[in-house]
Amino acid sequence: MADEGLRPIIVKRIKKGGGGHHGGAWKIAYADFVTAMMAFFLLMWLLGSTTKGDLNGISEFFKTPLKVAMQGGSGSGDSSSVIPGGGKDLTRKDGQVKGGDDPATTKKTFNLTAAKQAMEREETQRLQGLKERLQQKIENSPALQKFKNQLLLDFTSEGLRIQIVDEQNRPMFPSAKAELAGYTREILQEIGPILNDVPNKIGLSGHTDATPYFSENGYSNWELSADRANASRRALVQGGMQDNKVMRVVGLGSAVNLDRKDPFNPINRRISIIVMNKKTEEGLMRDAGKLEIGTGDGAAQEATQEAAPPVPLARQ
Template sequence: MSDDSQRPIVVKKIKKGGHGHHGGAWKIAFADFMTAMMAFFLLMWLLGSVSKGNLKGIADYFANPVKVASAGGSGAGDADSLIKGGGEDLTKQGGQVKAGDVKPSDAAQDRRRLSELKKKFEALMEDKMQRNTKLAQFRNQMRLDMVAEGLRIQIVDEQNRPMFRSGSSELEIYAREVLHEIAQLLNEVPNTISLAGHTDATQFAGGERGYSNWELSSDRANTSRRELIAGGLDIQKVLRVNGFGDVIPLDKENIYNPINRRISIVVLNKEAEEDIRLQAGRAADEMVTAASAPATAAPPAQ
């Protein structure tokens, strides 16, 4: 039997060489990192340069892209949205009316039609006034301008030539003739109209508790509506009749100036017309909802 302690011990030494070449993998990783950083800073710059409405549209798109994309339309937010996915305007807030927005082409056509009506009205009234001395005296009392709602035609009072009898809603004869001429022109466009009556600041003896400028302005607006219809205006074209009393004077420096007594006829553009209809419909719906809601029982007496 051999003695294991006498066996020779062999020690093997491994001679290690220098580090081998790692290649260019780190360069690819670094390039990816730089690309990601560039994209990040570009995203931050874009988010800082867009409006809050567009930011909300983008956020809603990523929160539920299927719903936004399936709703149809040109973008997830407003017309200038960065992401095109369809759907209604996501930037609108409570109280705004966006469902009845008019297409830009329709709005442009509407403005052109009202602009042409303004020119035609001015030409016709000029011709009528040259052939009719009564209307010629009424020249300075006619005012036309374009407002947000459409074409506004105002007939104002003068000191010695009022439209209505003092403190009354009875029209003078020459005022009837002017309203008849206006009625014929209004029938030439498909737009609806809004009528408003205004008074000066002179108060009735009974004050606000009795028959006041509110009632007088409303009665005068309604009298003008009836006279326009008598002159041939299509009855379906009248959309709104208002009385503003003396709260919107034409001459703010002199609230007793006769020109503050006036009738305002606005040929409504489509956007204003839909806005009025939606507001009236919404108010009616709210009233029905309030009326149908169950009454809350009063707490028992303590």
């Protein structure tokens, strides 16, 4: 029994494992980090060795790559390169338009300003041609040649202006009347058919000098100038001009003198025929036929003339 008290005490210690193998996940993370650093240093090297022009081209491409691909238009890409946005010169503004560059699906654009300017140039040439034909008619027609000093041709902001003016000893109308003199009717009937050569509309205005004229019923230079303009319209139509070409008939009295220094000068008594340009026609349509004295019948040009009437056609 005494031996049982001396029995040795045995302590068992269990050794746990050292964790075993942790795997290679850290290697993948390290490889990703090294790859990212290589890409970063490669990017820095490219930025440092690329010219400013190439950098601008790259920047422009990445700003609107989808817009060029979806809608077409100018882009910084160059279709000669297999890399979108690449090419020999990235500063070029004209590059790829659409994937495949199909001409049938390429978006077309129109320059309205250039088209309008082209139409204006064409109209100017047309009116210039009409002026030359009128000059030839005046020179070659025995009926008009003797009246060439009373026929004035020039251009205003409204179009081609044809003026028939009085001379001291050769008035267009009897005093204070709207009846055309024989030679005036002859001139208008000779001019009428030539005006059909152009599609432009026509405006007529009558002018008197500053000699006061009143009647008991209030008839004045205003009514007289309007009646003379309308009488001229009838003579043009009788000569062969189409009646639907007339867009405006007005009387301006003595408000717009050709000779501002001498308002009583016979040259102020005249009939003006305006072959209107498109801009003037559109302005009249917008204004519902309203006339502003400041712009009507080339009045702006006439008002600035200091006793310097247009030079008549030279005698041969």
